[in-house]
Amino acid sequence: MVSDSVISALQAASKLEPGNADLHLHLADLLLQAGRASEALFEARQVLLTQPDRLEALRFAAWAAEEAGDTEAAARYHRINDALTGVIQGAAPRTVPPVQTVLAEPEPTDELQAGDSRWDLQTPRVTLADVAGMTEVKRRLDLALLSPLRNPELLKMYGATLGGGLLLYGPPGCGKTFIARAVAGELNARFLAVGLPDVLDMYMGQSERNLSEVFALARRNAPCVLFFDEIDALGRRRSQMRHSAANVVGQLLAELDGAKASNEGVFVLAATNSPWDVDPALRRPGRFDRTLLVLPPDAAARLSLLQTLTHARPHEGLDLSALVGQTGGYSGADLTHLVSSATELAMEEAIRTGQVRPIRQADFVRALRDVKPSTAPWFESARNVAQFANQDGTYDELLGYFKGQNPKDRDR
Structure with a gap:
C-alpha cells in the first residue's frame, strides 16, 4: 500500500x-x-x-x-x-439477426470461408447436455443467459435488456472453458477463445490492436460467443500494472462498452481462478456484471467423467461408484490425472511381465495415495475472500457453499 x-x-x-x-x-x-x-x-x-x-x-x-x-x-x-x-477499431459489424433469431444456425460468411490463420473460430457441437451433473451451474446459465435469449417477448414485456458479460470463476481444472463452449453450442453460435498470449504483444499499441481485431472478428461472425480465458491476467487491476500493460484494460473496457461498434449478437464470457484480482471497472454494469461459480464436478459429473476416461482402456472389476465417493473435491483435471496414473501402474506391470493386463481397482487405490485434489489451495484463498472481503455481496454464492458444505465432501 x-x-x-x-x-x-x-x-x-x-x-x-x-x-x-x-x-x-x-x-x-x-x-x-x-x-x-x-x-x-x-x-x-x-x-x-x-x-x-x-x-x-x-x-x-x-x-x-x-x-x-x-x-x-x-x-x-x-x-x-x-x-x-494508431489504434484502429475493427470494421463495422455485419447486420446481425434480431435476438429472437439468434438461436438459428449462423449463415456462412466470407470471413469463415476465407479462414483466419490467427484466430481459431469454431462452431461447437457440444451443448449443456454434454456437461454431466453441475445442475446448479446449468440452472444459473439458463436463468442469466439462455432463457432470456429464447424468450425475447418476455424481456420486452418486463422492459429488460440482455447486456453485459458473464464471468465464470472457480478453482482451476473444473471445466470453465468447456462450459463456455457448450453455451456456444446451445446458441448455435461461433466460439472464439482468446488467451493472454493471443493479445499481449511487446510492441507499443499492438496489444490494443489485437483486442480490437478479435472483437471485430466476433462482430463480423455474430452470433458469436467470445471467451476470454484467465481474464484476471488480461484485466488485472490497473493499479497493479504499469503503463502499456494497463492500457490494454482500457481498450478492453471500450470494446465491451461497444463505444465504436455495436456488440449485438456477441456474447462475452470470461473465466478466472482469481476474480478478486480483476479490475473493478470490468465488473461494473454492462460489462462482466454477472458471476457464476464453477466448482469441482459433483458426484454425477465425476461418475460420467470416470466412465468416459476408462471406457476405451482395458479394465476389469472397476467400482467407479466407490471412486466417486473417494474423489470429492477433485477437479476434472485431477480425475484425468488419476486415471492416467492408474493406467501407468497397469502398463508398468505389463512391461515387466510382457503380458497386457487390464486396469483394476487396486491400481486406483495405489494411485489415490499420490494423486490428491489440486483445488485445496484455491479453496483456502477463496475462503478468506468470502469471509473477509465480501462487503458488496459479490461472493455470497461462494460463502454459502462454505457454510453449507463439509470441507471433505464438496459435492453440490
Missing part, C-alpha cells in the same frame, strides 16, 4: 514545481494505486494542460476517470490516445 506521507510529500513538491510533468505523472500513478482516482485525474490533467499529446498522461487520465466513474471523460481520453498511437 502506498504511504499517505509519501503522497503528501509529492503533492507539496508538485506545488513548488507545477511545470514538472514527470512529478505529476508519478504522483498520479501513486494516487491510482491508493484508490484516490479523482486526485489522480487532477494530476494527469495538469500535464495535459501543457502537453495535450503526452501519451502517459492520457492513459493515466483515462484510467483515473474510469475509476472515478466518469465514463464519458474516460472514453474521450481513450479516443485521443487511440488516435495518437
